[in-house]
């Protein structure tokens with residue numbers, strides 16, 4: 001069976017541990033891609049805990065035209081999430097073939113239009129959902145998100161191993177909350193004591209082609225998430241540390257995002 005959405009570049013955003021910032025990175029990556037002119041979709045595949053509707057401040061339901069669901073558009077990004085559907089509470093019961101069927105529908109029965117790149121936000125860990133996605137889509141690349149904490153690192157290692165087994169390239173690992181820039185002078189404070197942990201993990205897992213992207217802890221990003229606008233470009237412009245982090249992430253992904261011939 002051929003993969004769904006042929007010709008669309010698919011970037012999966014993964015992370016071993018819950019709460020490390022996968023959805024924040026997925027939302028910012030998608031908006032950064034759309035801002036530079038790439039026709040971008042964002043699929044919230046965290047079926048059991050969808051957060052993109054809150055992150056993008058979406059309250060309306062998607063409409064249906066000619067039997068296909070039309071994504072909601074925010075920040076130039078076409079969004080789909082079980083959190084946007086009327087019976088989202090039923091998602092909690094999904095597993096096995098029902099879960100795979102639901103994912104297939106979210107890909108196939110949604111009118112993605114002429115989307116060039118689909119960013120997929122995934123649940124924490126190495127789940128049935130990742131396996132199902134790998135079976136449904138041709139995944140061009142994955143971005144792994146972690147915080148520089150020992151508690152997150154074992155899970156990150158498992159996540160990298162799963163992606164390697166699936167044959168998915170990892171052009172970038174995002175070290176989220178790597179530092180806090182002083183709002184007055186820009187000086188770095190590292191909230192976690194072991195700042196070299198993620199770099200060491202990359203070296204150990206043989207990630208020679210993987211770029212380490214540091215994303216700072218920014219109160220504006222956290223506040224924006226509460227208000228439905230957690231976007232780095234609104235938190236201080238392209239020259240801000242967060243803007244630079246997402247520019248670096250796009251750069252690392254560029255090889256995987258070249259148009260499919």
Ligand SMILES: Nc1ncnc2c1ncn2[C@@H]1O[C@H](COP(=O)(O)OP(=O)(O)OP(=O)(O)O)[C@@H](O)[C@H]1O
Pocket residue numbers: 015017018019020021022023024025046049051123124176177215216217218219221222223225226230
């Ligand atoms: N760089 C950052 N600066 C400030 N706040 C952040 C940053 N990254 C994430 N957060 C905040 O941390 C919280 C968790 O982030 P997020 O929901 O993106 O994590 P997640 O890994 O997707 O969680 P889950 O495992 O539940 O899916 C959110 O409130 C978000 O606003």
